[in-house]
Amino acid sequence: MEPRATLPTHEVTNQPPEPGDIDLWSTDPVLRDHAAGADADLLARYGRALGLRETRDAAREAERCGPxxxxxxxxxxxxxxxxxPGGYHRLMELGLGAGYAAGPWSGGSHLTHAAMVHLHSQIEPGTCCPMTMSYAAVPALAATPGLAGIWGPKLATADYDRRVLPVGEKRTVTLGMAMTEKQGGSDVRANTTRAEPADGAYRLHGHKWFCSAPMSDGFLTLAQAPGGLSCFLVPRWTEEGRNAIHLMRLKDKLGNRANASAEIEYHGARAHLLGEEGRGVAKIIEMVHHTRLDTAMAPAGLMRAALAEAHRWTAFRTAFQRRLIDQPLMRRLLADLTLDMEGAVALGLRVARSFDDRSARPFARIAVALAKFLNNKLCPTVVYEAMEALGGQGYTADTALPMLYREAPLNSIWEGSGNIICLDILRTLARDPAAAEALAENLEASTGRLASYDAALAAHRDLWRGLPDEADARRFAEETATLLTAAVLIERAPPAVAEAYAATRLGQRGRLAGSVAMQDPGAVLARLGEG
Known part of the structure; x- marks a missing residue:
């Protein structure tokens, strides 16, 4: 019997076309403006490569198949x-080969690196983790010349070598981190892993509840040595072969699915001391300082990717005889969300500039914590609202929004969750007069141009004549970071953007996105750079 011919049931209309290749650099005026002075040629190549349909397919494979x-x-x-899966290695080759991790240590800049984080996070944020840790490990090695001489040049090489071999046999290496233990969490001084001197090095015995990127060539870890809590480099391979690092299980995580996170045990694993015994926290902070830069930039990339999806949909989709983007309520909502995204990009890249300026280190210490806190608190709401703009379609994996939504909370948790960051901000301002002075100077530098900013800064100083009690640390951090964002926008953004941000973010506002009054949503929406 002949099969019955299949007849089309309907013609597909009112659906945006498939996006095809997307140039993430040329379509993003926000990034281009705030990254001025970075390596624009590199970023243009990177943005084009990341936006290729085949790269996005590889990212989807990495996230869906997982480790x-x-x-x-x-x-x-x-x-x-x-x-x-192969898609994971494709994204690692693309990022590390472009200098994501090596760039700042081989003649590039932290500003260019931060812009790369912003771009890569839009496509496959899970692969950012191993690349970010490899980037951030270099300063932690610097004070131990023997190890720095072996590992440093390979970390500063723009290449990806996935082979499981001793460090001496590899073109380039990656480094991970294993800090957290079950009983301690953020309180790493409660760690119980032991480090016993042996044969000119140490042997580690204990567990780690989270080991990020467990296929790295080495791991920075904390353990209790005879002289106190100390920082060690634990290679995956030793002269004896595989090091005694046992992977017990992979974490079943909400998001960041392309990246493996493991529970591990050390069964006499050989390790090398970084710095001095008893100085482990101070040593690891050198790495954390740089990973926090990336955790401040990544949410900006997630917000940008979510809003690009929403803008593409609303610019094409019609309802009630009008494009969605032309309807007043949608315009105000997307413009409101775009202000948060641009503020996050501006603040993150301003912090990155301070990493490139040795004289700005006091500002970098306080500003990176402020940026990490605010940008990550804004990210989940922006992603959710972008998802809702697509309706039911935004809730499906045919779009990137479910992946972005699962990813949105992570960078706030990683490298110090919100309360930890707020307490760090208070401690830095209390113990580091240079950081407090640098923050005050940066806030003051933008006065005299917007009355709303000047009034908000004066009110902030009047309210917080000294540092707040711990219970008020979140409010203080939010206000301070928002003022700093406004200050950066006044310096670098188009006037309409800076004015809208200051008018709607400083002082009282509605608690929900889209509830603020805005005179010119179009000027803000133009910053999305599409449609």
Whole structure:
């Protein structure tokens, strides 16, 4: 019997066309403006490569398929390896090959690096984690010349070598981190992992509840040495072969699915001391300072990607005889969200500039914490509202929005959750007069141009004549970071954007996105750069 011909049931209309290749650099005036002075040629190439349809397909494979833990080989020997899909390696090759991790240590800038974080986070944020840790590990190695001489040049090489080999046999390496233990969490001084001197190095015994990127070539970790809590570099391979690092299981996470996070145990793993015994927290802070830059930039990338999806949909989709983007309520909502996104980009890249300026280190210490706190608190709301703008379609994996939504909380948790960051801000201002002075100077530098900003800064100073009690730390951090964002926008953004931000973010406003009055949503919406 002949099969019955399949007849079309309907013609597809009122649906945006498939996006095809997307140039993430040329379509983003916000990034181009605030990254002025970065390596524009590199960023243009990187933005084009990331936006290719084939790259986005690789990112989808990396996120959907995810990593697989292989504890033993077929003969029952310990393997302790994670196998990733091809899409993961494609994104790692693209990022590390472009200098995501190596750039600032091989003649590039932290500003260019931060812009790369912003771009990469839009496509596949899970692969940012191992690249970010490799970037941030370099300063932590600097005070130990023997290790820096071995690992430093390979970390500063723009390449990706996924082979599981000793460091001496690899073109380039990656470094991960293993700090957290079950009983301690953020209180790393409660760690119980032991480090025993042995054969000119140390042997580690203990567990780590979170080991990020467990296929890295080495890990920075904290352990209790005879002289107190100390920082160590634990190589994956030693002269004896595989180091005694046992991967117990992979974490089943809400998001960041392309990246493996593992629970591990050290069974006499060989390790090398970084710096001095008892100075582990101070040593690891050198790494955390740089990873916090990336956790401040990544949410800006997530917001940008979510708003690009929403703008593409609303600029094409019609309802009630009008494009969605032309309807007043939608215009106000998207413009409101765009202000948060541009503010996050501006503040994050301003912090990155301070990493490139040795004289601005006091400002970098306080500003990176402020940016991390505010940008991450804004991110989930922006992503959610962008999802809702698409209706039911935004809730499906046919768009990037479910992935972005799962990713949105992570960077706030990583490298110090909100309360930890707020307490760090208070401690820095209390103990580091240079940081407090630098923050005050940067806030003052933008006065005299917008009355709303001047009034808000004066009110802030009047309210907080000294540092707040711990219970008020979140309010203080939010107000301070918002003022700093406004100050950066006054300096670098189009006047309409700076004026709208200051008018709607400083002082009282509605609690919900889209509830603020805005005279010219179009000027803000133009910053999305599409449609």
């Amino acid at each position: 697989e833990l292989r504890v033993f080989d077929r003969g029952g020997r310990r393997l302790d390896e994670v196998v990733y």
